Amino acid sequence: MKVIYYLKASYSYLLKRKSRTFLAILGIIIGISSVVTIIMLGSILDSLVISEFEKIGIKRVYITTDSSKELREQDFLDMSDEILIKKRFEDSIIALSRVYLQSTYIDIKDDTNINLMIYGVNNNYNKIQQIQMLQGRYLIENDLALKRKVLVIDNRFANKYFGNENVVGETITLDTNGIPTRFFVIGVYKKEDDFLNQLVGANNYSIAYSPNTTLEYLNNKDDRVYGIDMTIKDNVDSDEFVKNVIYYIESIHSNNGEDLYLAQNAEKSLSVAHNIGNMITLVIGIIAAISLLVGGIGIMNIMLVTVSERTSEIGIRKAIGAKNKDILLQFLLESSIITGIGGIIGITIGLLSGYMIGLYLKVDIVLPVVSTIYILLFSILVGTVFGVWPALKATSLSPVEALRRL
């Protein structure tokens, strides 16, 4: 009963001055809605990063030679590396493929061209990289065994080059080692909407898949990029694995310690991205929190005005028996509740904004329940802290001063 009693007079006082009360908590609302929106953006960013990495595969490891180093013939990776690694690490690997990359430019109708990157891979590559087939099929063992001149292309390329997507059986002529060679389309896959790539503007290339045996056979092996792409099991630590594989490769090629091989480790990149994301969120969050403190100063201001306007109320309360602690409690409650309400409004706005941004970016939203509670408590704390000085001023009024009358 006590608390409600303190508040009823305050409530009606505040209600009478709606616009002033609103302006007072505006600072708090802005501060809190910013903080909440940023927290949600942080988690949206995280989700985006994870989903991009999931397209690649979180347990994906890709090993290449370091082209910035001077490489001798024996340093290059080849077919035997693929076989040896597969055997040695078969307990850790789900799928593995050596990758032979051929890059060409294909002219298309409207006087432009597309950079067609042909990945020479094996028939297990679709276990390493997500390839969603729309038409036809992906590579099979026989394609590799027979070195068939076949291609799996993406639907965007199919539309640009052929005008439609039903192109299984159609041909494309590619330049292999100076000789024009006809390749048959055996499958069309879905080109993913790559958010990050769209940002960067790298949209004018297309990836096609062909048997690595075919491409190796048709081309000179020199100055082509060679890599070994694989997906490892969930329970294998990526960093450990990479260390071991590289050590193994170095011992096969007798170039231990020369650092001639590079490993790209999706798990590691993801954790770096996580950390960067977290740091950015934290920094921006701190800035937003500062605006919250500014809001607190606004509250203090308003409470000071409130106290000076209500001196006769304070005076009469003291005259009829209110002690200093009663007056203090009354005004502290008032400021805490104002900021608490501002906090609730701010949180609601923040959650809504975050939710809408998430919808727009098509990302799943997780409601940050624990953070929200902390933020609400923090806003009440701001009200209490910034309300202390005005409340103390209220208690310092003597009843005589406060009840000034003729």
Added chain:
Amino acid sequence: MIRLDNVSKIYGMNNTQVTALKNINLNIFEGDYVSISGTSGSGKSTLMNIIGCLDSPTAGNYFFEGVPINTIGQSELSTIRNKYIGFVFQSFFLIPGLTALENVILPLFYGGKGKKECIKKAREVLELMDLGDRIHHDSTELSGGQKQRTSIARALVTNPKILLADEPTGNLDSKNTREIMGLFKDLNKKGMTVVLITHDERYANMANKRYKIEDGILQEA
């Protein structure tokens, strides 16, 4: 019950001192109806503040029930006012936003009484003041006479020993004034000690102990 012994009150410092009260000697006994009349600036409100333990003397002694006030701390003074003194002011000083009932409950609330007891007592006293049908009205919705009666109810709700009224009818019309003054007379007849500050001679004369104050000096009238 209350004794003022050579009480003086001086405001300000050094060159700009104002002596509001000069060597006041006053005794108030239980059951007294005291009136103190004077013009504006005579020091009557200052005297009321001292009697009501709202302010303390600069010189001299004030005894409440035999206890000297300068030995009592702020917090205890609040308790004394809460339990033993009822205030009625010219401008009512009701708290806006609270109903008549809630205003009257306030002294009981500050006195630490429980909810049920607060409501019961406040109701009783408001009914005594003929405000039974107005208890849930916001204090700002009451007429002048009703406000003053609410304020008197608030002053009486803790069963105080003394009722201090500073120009209680200053903002009322003549009908309400007569009613309120009649009320004070009734209360005094029932045993309540009343101290009335007024500038109106007619009402000053209703008291049985009459004083005049001028330039800070108190005299019997």
